[in-house]
Amino acid sequence: MLTPVEKIIFILAAIASVGFTFHGFKTIIDSIRKGRPAPELKNIPGSLLKAGIAVLFQQTIFKARKLLSAIHMGLFFGLITYAFVNLTDALEGLIPGFDLVYGGKHLPYENVPTGLINTFNLIADVMSGFLLIAITVFFVRRFITKDKALTFRDNVLLNPKVKAGGQNRDSLVVDVFVVMHVGARLMSQAFRLTEGADPFMPIASFLNGIFGASEVGVHVAWWISLGWVMFIIPYLSRSKHTHFFMSPVNLGLAKQNPRGQLDPAVPLKMIEGTRFDPGAKHVHDLAWTRVLDAYACVQCNRCQDVCPANFYQRPLSPSALEVNKRYLLKEATFGGHPEKLELPLTETVISPEAVWSCTTCYACVRVCPVGNEPMADIVDIRRRMLVDGYEIDSGVQNALQSLATNGNWMSKGKRLRGKWAKEMEFPVKDATAEPVDHLWFVGDTASFDERVIPITKMVARIFNAAGLDFGILYKEESNAGNDVRRVGEEGLFEQLVEQNMAAFGKSQFQRIVTTDPHSFNTLKNEYPQFGSEWEVKHYTVTLLRLIEEGKLTIKNKLSNYKVTFHDPCYLGRYNGGFTAPRKLLELCGVEFVEMPRNCENSFCCGAGGGQIWMGKVAPGERPAENRIKEALTTFGEGAGDKTQLFIVTCPKDMIMYSDAVKTTGNEGKIEVRDIVQLIAEAVGVEEPKVAEPVAA
Amino acid sequence: MNIVVAIKHIPSIADDLPVSGKNVDFDSVDFVLNEWDEHSIEQAVLIKEAVGGTVTVVGVDLIGELDNVLHLALAKGADKVVKITADDPAADSHMQAKWLAEAIKGMGANMVFAGVQASNDLDGQIGPMIAAYLDMPYIGGVSSVEANGDSATVNKEFAGGAGAKYSVSMPFVAGVQAAPKPPRYAPVSKVRQMAQTATIETVSPSGDASAGLAFKNMAPPVATGHAEMIEGSSKEVAAKIVELLKSKGLA
Numbered sequence: 001m002l003t004p005v006e007k008i009i010f011i012l013a014a015i016a017s018v019g020f021t022f023h024g025f026k027t028i029i030d031s032i033r034k035g036r037p038a039p040e041l042k043n044i045p046g047s048l049l050k051a052g053i054a055v056l057f058q059q060t061i062f063k064a065r066k067l068l069s070a071i072h073m074g075l076f077f078g079l080i081t082y083a084f085v086n087l088t089d090a091l092e093g094l095i096p097g098f099d100l101v102y103g104g105k106h107l108p109y110e111n112v113p114t115g116l117i118n119t120f121n122l123i124a125d126v127m128s129g130f131l132l133i134a135i136t137v138f139f140v141r142r143f144i145t146k147d148k149a150l151t152f153r154d155n156v157l158l159n160p161k162v163k164a165g166g167q168n169r170d171s172l173v174v175d176v177f178v179v180m181h182v183g184a185r186l187m188s189q190a191f192r193l194t195e196g197a198d199p200f201m202p203i204a205s206f207l208n209g210i211f212g213a214s215e216v217g218v219h220v221a222w223w224i225s226l227g228w229v230m231f232i233i234p235y236l237s238r239s240k241h242t243h244f245f246m247s248p249v250n251l252g253l254a255k256q257n258p259r260g261q262l263d264p265a266v267p268l269k270m271i272e273g274t275r276f277d278p279g280a281k282h283v284h285d286l287a288w289t290r291v292l293d294a295y296a297c298v299q300c301n302r303c304q305d306v307c308p309a310n311f312y313q314r315p316l317s318p319s320a321l322e323v324n325k326r327y328l329l330k331e332a333t334f335g336g337h338p339e340k341l342e343l344p345l346t347e348t349v350i351s352p353e354a355v356w357s358c359t360t361c362y363a364c365v366r367v368c369p370v371g372n373e374p375m376a377d378i379v380d381i382r383r384r385m386l387v388d389g390y391e392i393d394s395g396v397q398n399a400l401q402s403l404a405t406n407g408n409w410m411s412k413g414k415r416l417r418g419k420w421a422k423e424m425e426f427p428v429k430d431a432t433a434e435p436v437d438h439l440w441f442v443g444d445t446a447s448f449d450e451r452v453i454p455i456t457k458m459v460a461r462i463f464n465a466a467g468l469d470f471g472i473l474y475k476e477e478s479n480a481g482n483d484v485r486r487v488g489e490e491g492l493f494e495q496l497v498e499q500n501m502a503a504f505g506k507s508q509f510q511r512i513v514t515t516d517p518h519s520f521n522t523l524k525n526e527y528p529q530f531g532s533e534w535e536v537k538h539y540t541v542t543l544l545r546l547i548e549e550g551k552l553t554i555k556n557k558l559s560n561y562k563v564t565f566h567d568p569c570y571l572g573r574y575n576g577g578f579t580a581p582r583k584l585l586e587l588c589g590v591e592f593v594e595m596p597r598n599c600e601n602s603f604c605c606g607a608g609g610g611q612i613w614m615g616k617v618a619p620g621e622r623p624a625e626n627r628i629k630e631a632l633t634t635f636g637e638g639a640g641d642k643t644q645l646f647i648v649t650c651p652k653d654m655i656m657y658s659d660a661v662k663t664t665g666n667e668g669k670i671e672v673r674d675i676v677q678l679i680a681e682a683v684g685v686e687e688p689k690v691a692e693p694v695a696a
Numbered sequence: 697m698n699i700v701v702a703i704k705h706i707p708s709i710a711d712d713l714p715v716s717g718k719n720v721d722f723d724s725v726d727f728v729l730n731e732w733d734e735h736s737i738e739q740a741v742l743i744k745e746a747v748g749g750t751v752t753v754v755g756v757d758l759i760g761e762l763d764n765v766l767h768l769a770l771a772k773g774a775d776k777v778v779k780i781t782a783d784d785p786a787a788d789s790h791m792q793a794k795w796l797a798e799a800i801k802g803m804g805a806n807m808v809f810a811g812v813q814a815s816n817d818l819d820g821q822i823g824p825m826i827a828a829y830l831d832m833p834y835i836g837g838v839s840s841v842e843a844n845g846d847s848a849t850v851n852k853e854f855a856g857g858a859g860a861k862y863s864v865s866m867p868f869v870a871g872v873q874a875a876p877k878p879p880r881y882a883p884v885s886k887v888r889q890m891a892q893t894a895t896i897e898t899v900s901p902s903g904d905a906s907a908g909l910a911f912k913n914m915a916p917p918v919a920t921g922h923a924e925m926i927e928g929s930s931k932e933v934a935a936k937i938v939e940l941l942k943s944k945g946l947a
Contacts, residue, residue: 278885386883397881404884405728406710413711413726491885 001218002093010093010226017230024237025245027333028295035288036276037269041256051252051371060251060369063600064302068141071134078131078182079244085124085185086229093222101192101201118200125189125201128182135178142171149301155315157351159327162320166327167299170239174232181228187211188221238334240326243298247370250296253289254371259362260525260574263287263376265383265490278490279383281344283328286377293372294325303364303374308604308623314357316350318364318374324349325377345381355381356393359623360486360609361569366600382488395615400489407478407499408444409613417442418474420453425688426464429471435508436471438463438542439534441523443516444479445651451658452651455674458685459515459539462676465685466551468542470513476503480519482570485526487610497530504532511535513542517571517650518608524575538571540580540649543679547587555684557589562642563678564593564631566657567602568650581649581675588682591642595627595634603627605656612652624660632670644670647678697749697843699740700805701774702796702826703733704789705758705765706816718911720816722759722785729765732811738875739841740809741773747843749806754778754799756792756901758785763896770890771882778897787905789817790825794905797829805867807848812836812871821908823871835864836871 002010041047054060058076061069092098099106100121103114141147152158159166190207191214197205211217236244257263265278267287280286303318304310310317328348332340346352358378365373386392392400399409407414421428431439440463446456463470481496512534514520524536546552563585571577578599585592597603606623628646635644646661648654657672680686707713707725714721740751753769755762757779766777780795787795800808808830810823820836827834839859840851850862853873864870926933941947 386881387885389880391877392881394878397878400881402710404887405708405726411710413708415711415724489883491883491888495884495888 001096001098001222006219006223007094013227013230017234020234021237024234024334028237028242028246028329031329031333032288032291032295034284035286035291036284037267037271038253038287038289039255039257039263039268041253041289044253047254047256048249048252051248051254054251055248060371063367063369064305068137071137074130075134075138078127078134081123081127082131082182082185084120085127086226088120089185089188089222089226093226099192101189101204102195102198103200121198121200125186125203128186129203131178131182135175135182138171139175142168149305150299152304152317152320153310153313153315155313156317156320157315157324157349157354158320159324159331159348161327161331162323167240167323170241173235173239174241177228177232181225181232184221184224184228188218188225191215191217191221238330240297240299240323242295242326243370246292246295247298250289250292251369251371253292255289255365255373255376258525259365260521260570261529262379262485262526265380277384278387279385279488280377280380281384281388282341283325283345283349284341285384286380290373290377291325291329293370293374293377294322294329296370297322297326297372298370299323300369302367302369303372306363306367306601306603308359308361308363308606309354309357311621311626312357312606312618312623313620314354314618316354316357318372321350321354321374321377322372345377346385350378350381352385352390355385356396356614357611358609359569359604359606359611360483361604362573363569363601363604366573379486379488382486383490384488386488393614393616396487396610396613398615399610399613400484400487400492403479403484403496404492407496408448409479410444410448412448414475417447417477418472420447420456421460421472421474424457424460428460429469430474431471431507431509432473432476432503434471437469437510438471438513439504439507439509439511440470440472441480441512441514441516441519442472442477443514443519443651445655446515447477449651449655452654454687455651455654455676456515458674458680458687459676461685461687462543462546462552462679462683465683466546468546468551471507471509473503473507476506478503480514480516480522480527482518482522482526483608483610483612485522486608487613494530497527501527501530501532504534509534511537513537513539515539515651517568517575517577518652521570521574538575538577538580538649540571540577540584540675543676544580544583544587547584547679547683552679552683554587554589554682556682558678558682559589559591560642561588561590561645561678562593562635563590563645563647564595564634565598565647565649565675566595566605566627566631566653567599568648568653569602569604569608571649572602573600581647584675584679585647588678590645590678593634595630597630603630605650605653607652607656612656622660622663624656625664628657628660628664628666628670632666635670645678646670646672647675648672649675697743697747698804698806699743699749699751700800700803700808701733701736701740701751701753701769702800702808702810702822703737703753703755703765703769704730704792704811704814704816704822705755705762706730706814709815713916715914715916718914719786720914727759727761727785729768730811730814730816732813732872734811734879735875736809736811736870736872737769737772737774738877738879739838739872740807741880742875742877743807743841743843744773744775749843750775752776752778752803752805754780754796756780756782756787756795758782758787763891764887766896767887767890767894768882770894771886772880776897777894778899780899780901782901788907788909789814789819789821790908791905793822793825794829794903795901796822797826798901798903799899800826801830807841807843807866808832808869809841809872810869812838812873820871823869827869830867830869832867832869833864834869834871835862837873838870839874840876841870841872 058073097108104112104117189204193208194213266276301319331337402411478496478499481493485493520538705727708728714724751774753774813820837853842849
């Protein structure tokens with residue numbers, strides 16, 4: 001179809017395009033390779049294949065925004081189709097007589113596969129329509145209706161170029177590209193239809209009906225269509241749409257270790273002649289897999305939607321972190337300002353205040369369709385800030401100092417840890433002195449906080465009533481260190497692990513049970529790296545087993561309660577402990593209603609990652625308050641004479657939500673209870689003052 | 697600038713304080729660094745960061761566990777640490793002041809800092825006594841120190857929120873009430889690194905130290921009253937308070 005001159009121009013342009021594209025991706029890959037060694041990835045081909053399949057079926061985007069995800073799917077399939085379309089279009093241009101309209105009947109070959117060509121033509125034609133619709137929706141969403149989900153809070157640190165609308169420009173370029181490219185391609189086909197409509201090309205035929213066929217038109221449309229492609233591919237490597245290529249790769253190289261296991265503060269893989277300081281100050285202090293994150297992110301802001309800190313109007317946006325990272329890298333590479341890499345992340349990527357707003361709830365990582373881990377970056381930044389002597393919040397500092405001296409964050413003496421147990425009506429075994437089956441790791445809040453101790457005692461009574469052979473570590477227990485590690489105090493975390501491992505070493509037990517999901521998480525996922533080999537269970541699982549084995553009998557069905565359940569981050573999202581609490585509630589016979597944000601999509605109470613230690617409390621509606629409102633909306637008006645309960649399975653939740661019920665003025669409408677309080681009522685175990693003493 | 701910080705290891709009140717005989721049951725308590733000493737270390741390190749010099753931290757080792765505190769001081773920026781091995785948990789502020797003064801004497805200090813008080817003896821004596829033994833001027837209730845050449849500008853706090861600015865000639869002893877900034881956090885990794893690498897200079901207690909006071913008796917306080925929580929709506933609470941004030945003849 002093309003004239004010889006056109007062919008030469010095309011080939012030269014194609015070579016230039018490939019050259020610029022190669023340079024673009026080489027630059028990106030070089031910059032990714034400067035990152036630190038990442039935790040070892042096993043079976044990379046396998047996980048890339050798995051990621052490829054996930055991308056092909058668009059599985060990971062449907063975790064949120066279902067309708068927009070469906071449109072994204074249309075766009076994705078359209079662009080995949082267009083990869084083949086562009087190929088056949090190039091052949092149409094280069095090979096004389098190569099023409100696929102009308103089932104390829106003008107092709108100068110024998111045995112033309114008409115059926116296949118017609119199918120291809122139909123798919124290409126219909127997909128062109130899909131693409132135009134999808135891109136129009138996205139264009140309208142960004143530029144006409146201006147969906148707020150695509151913007152950042154004013155207090156979020158943004159690269160000046162992002163602030164000046166860099167992302168919108170990228171989006172506009174791609175929107176215009178798709179419209180021009182697809183439109184031109186449809187027209188180029190329409191102009192080819194010299195013999196009237198082709199039933200396998202409905203849209204092109206429709207356009208042909210209006211514009212007719214035209215030899216010149218074919219040339220012009222072809223050049224617009226393929227010219228755009230030659231321009232856009234190198235452009236993509238310099239825009240946020242590196243997403244097209246990097247997101248499947250990133251998904252294939254995503255974190256393989258358990259969610260609850262943080263990457264080490266310094267890489268385990270040593271490189272000769274390199275000394276790594278803990279955590280991250282500069283962008284290349286991050287593991288290379290997390291430098292890659294920036295290029296996979298297309299800035300959809302789903303992470304921002306689910307971020308409790310962002311909800312709380314804190315200056316944190318996980319997506320802004322990724323966006324800023326990519327802009328920083330872009331300025332340092334394509335922009336020719338490598339000196340920008342010497343600027344600390346806290347000035348270029350995320351503000352210190354935002355760093356200290358993260359609750360480490362993992363919602364951002366969980367929801368990310370491309371496998372990014374902004375939360376891990378935040379923890380790494382905290383690690384370095386601590387080592388560099390950055391002035392931290394006084395409340396956090398007090399907690400850490402107390403943890404270092406007392407082994408708990410409440411400035412209580414070690415000997416007071418077991419005080420509640422000594423007040424019990426039956427002896428609670430000291431696991432460091434006599435062998436037990438279950439070692440109960442109680443945790444700080446459940447051991448010391450007066451508001452939670454009654455619940456702790458009830459757990460002991462239930463265990464006792466079920467004949468469970470259990471003991472505690474008394475003064476030998478130290479804080480497990482989950483949140484210590486997540487505020488970035490790696491040295492203190494290691495110290496606490498050593499103290500607890502020493503206490504475990506002194507004791508004889510078969511398995512560990514915890515009441516605190518935070519302790520549960522680190523004991524289960526991180527202590528094995530320090531030599532722990534015990535099975536760790538959350539008490540909801542233990543309670544369920546005791547009931548199923550007949551050790552506890554449900555005597556009273558609690559049909560007088562209407563309840564909802566809050567999944568604690570470190571039990572649910574981190575460790576998949578969704579079923580045991582729900583099963584327990586079912587066994588208790590309560591009326592159960594599920595909040596809209598449940599299980600994987602549960603909304604953090606706002607206490608995790610050291611937030612509960614903060615001395616300063618920010619203004620605005622707190623996540624826990626929002627959650628209580630969500631529960632009340634879920635209950636609606638129809639509770640009748642039933643008592644409405646908000647059920648928790650985490651000592652921190654007990655505190656956060658009891659408080660939130662008061663501060664939202666909902667006392668009397670909803671009551672916060674630990675699940676064990678329901679079990680106690682259902683199995684008929686009561687506090688001794690109103691009941692027969694429980695046989696020891 | 698040569699700054700010496702005299703510190704005190706004291707029983708922790710995080711636990712219920714056990715009493716045995718006429719004194720604290722020292723076997724059943726943990727020892728911690730006196731809270732005001734954390735401020736004097738911070739003040740010393742701030743001066744060092746501003747004008748240069750060295751910070752030496754010296755303390756009496758009462759129960760053989762002072763090393764942890766000294767490692768912490770090093771992690772916070774002290775250059776040198778010295779412990780006086782007394783091995784007597786009951787040594788009071790008078791005895792400690794004498795030993796500390798003897799140890800500090802040969803150090804050529806421009807400034808000596810001590811916490812203005814400690815929560816065990818609560819007599820604020822260590823600083824003034826060191827000053828007396830070393831024949832240096834003493835200034836207490838200090839909330840900031842700035843070194844300028846041979847003298848220092850010292851802010852001192854008075855009751856009722858009043859304050860005064862002094863120019864003090866070196867050498868002198870200051871009782872530090874608070875550092876201008878909250879004491880910094882020393883990451884545990886750094887403390888542990890100090891524990892592995894740093895050397896602690898050890899000296900024996902010297903000088904004729906004797907306790908100024910003798911214990912007659914020690915007992916936990918007896919609860920003589922308790923708070924009563926008034927419950928109800930704000931109107932009911934207000935009514936009850938009025939009633940209560942009337943019954944006490946106050947309204």
